[in-house]
Amino acid sequence: xxxxxxxxxxxxxxxxxxxxxxxxxxxxxxxxxxxxxxxxxxxxxxxxxxxxxxxxxxxxxxxxxxxxxxxxxxxxxxxxxxxxxxxxxxxxxxxxxxxxxxxxxxxxxxxxxxxxxxxxxxxxxxxxxxxxxxxxxxxxxxxxxxxxxxxxxxxxxxxxxxxxxxxxxxxxxxxxxxxxxxxxxxxxxxxxxxxxxxxxxxxxxxxxxxxxxxxxxxxxxxxxxxxxxxxxxxxxxxxxxxxxxxxxxxxxxxxxxxxxxxxxxxxxxxxxxxxxx
Numbered sequence: 001x002x003x004x005x006x007x008x009x010x011x012x013x014x015x016x017x018x019x020x021x022x023x024x025x026x027x028x029x030x031x032x033x034x035x036x037x038x039x040x041x042x043x044x045x046x047x048x049x050x051x052x053x054x055x056x057x058x059x060x061x062x063x064x065x066x067x068x069x070x071x072x073x074x075x076x077x078x079x080x081x082x083x084x085x086x087x088x089x090x091x092x093x094x095x096x097x098x099x100x101x102x103x104x105x106x107x108x109x110x111x112x113x114x115x116x117x118x119x120x121x122x123x124x125x126x127x128x129x130x131x132x133x134x135x136x137x138x139x140x141x142x143x144x145x146x147x148x149x150x151x152x153x154x155x156x157x158x159x160x161x162x163x164x165x166x167x168x169x170x171x172x173x174x175x176x177x178x179x180x181x182x183x184x185x186x187x188x189x190x191x192x193x194x195x196x197x198x199x200x201x202x203x204x205x206x207x208x209x210x211x212x213x214x215x216x217x218x219x220x221x222x223x224x225x226x227x228x229x230x231x232x233x234x235x236x237x238x239x240x241x242x243x244x245x246x247x248x249x250x251x252x253x254x255x256x257x258x259x260x261x262x263x264x265x266x267x268x269x270x271x272x273x274x275x276x277x
Contacts, residue, residue, distance in 0.1 A: 001040070002052045008186070009055045012179050024108060029055065031085060031112045035120070036062040038084030042077045043069075047261040049228055050077075056183050061126060071135045078131040085117035119180075125154035126187030154188030211236050218242070220249060220271035224264055227257060241270055250274060 016025035033053070039062050040050040050064030069077070092110035096103045123133040130150050138146035161181035168174040216230045217240045231237050231254070239252040249271070252260075260273045 004052070004054045006054055006056045006186070008179070008182055015175060015179075024112075027108050028112050028116075031088070031109065031116055032060045034088065034113075035081040035085050035116055036060045038080040038082075039077055040064070042080035044225065044228075044266065046073045046077070047224070047228065047266050048077075049231065056186070061187075071139050075132050075135050078128040078135070081128055082117040082120045085113040085120075089114035089117065122157060123150075123153050124157035124184055124188075125150040127154075127184075130154060130187075151188045154184050158182075158184035158188060213238060215240060218270065219244060220274075221269045223267050223269055224257075224261060224273070225266045227270060228261070228266075239270075241274065243271075 013022075013025055016022055032055070036050075036053050043050045043064065046069060048064065048069055050062045052063045054061045054063075089110050092106050092113070095106065096110075120127045121129040123129045125131070125134065130153060133153060134146045134150040137149045158181045161177050161184065165174065165177040165181060168177060212235045214230070214232060214235050214237045216227075216237060218227060220241055220243050222241075227239060230239075237254050237257075239257060241249040241252065243249055252270075252274075260270070264273050
């Protein structure tokens with residue numbers, strides 16, 4: 001995983017430090033990271049790679065290489081994050097049932113997990129509910145309509161939260177609502193950086209100007225999942241496969257490797273797929 005930090009995340013941390021709630025901030029960040037790892041794990045199950053996390057106020061965004069993923073699988077990837085948080089919250093509740101004394105030490109993590117699971121189901125981009133909403137609209141009306149609808153929903157919810165913040169200024173100031181509204185505005189207006197990033201296997205356009213080739217040597221018992229981790233955006237990868245004694249077996253182009261991923265188990269050794277071909 002590669003990590004990046006949005007400036008609003010730092011501002012969010014400073015606010016919580018000055019208000020004496022730094023523990024809540026740290027727990028919320030940990031819960032958000034668990035959420036994103038849930039996305040990454042589900043993507044890996046389908047043979048795709050999510051490996052960059054950007055920490056945002058009240059959440060995070062994960063991106064990676066999921067070119068060619070189907071709408072059904074993308075919905076599963078989107079729902080995996082809230083599912084991880086929901087299961088975590090339920091486990092804490094079960095723990096309180098058996099060990100009541102654990103409540104004071106785990107209540108913050110439990111409530112944060114439940115809140116992040118629930119909030120992420122809202123149909124507002126870039127929340128997971130917004131991604132599901134995008135996929136459903138795309139299936140029926142196409143990508144252009146889906147993009148407009150998803151970003152429009154994000155702006156609508158962001159505006160509603162901002163209005164709620166303005167109202168709180170006259171009743172009981174709640175800056176948290178403002179931070180969350182900013183998160184939705186950043187996602188709706190931030191362009192491609194707010195979405196899962198996809199790359200193409202077809203590099204013909206890049207090859208016109210020249211494309212760097214990476215050659216990676218692997219042993220025949222190397223799994224497809226491990227080989228997947230060697231792929232890099234904007235670079236063409238070739239694999240040289242050797243047997244257990246260091247003898248040359250074959251070379252695989254990136255296209256050959258991608259074809260293997262289409263039907264092969266992710267944890268199968270590359271030698272098994274070579275023999276099948």
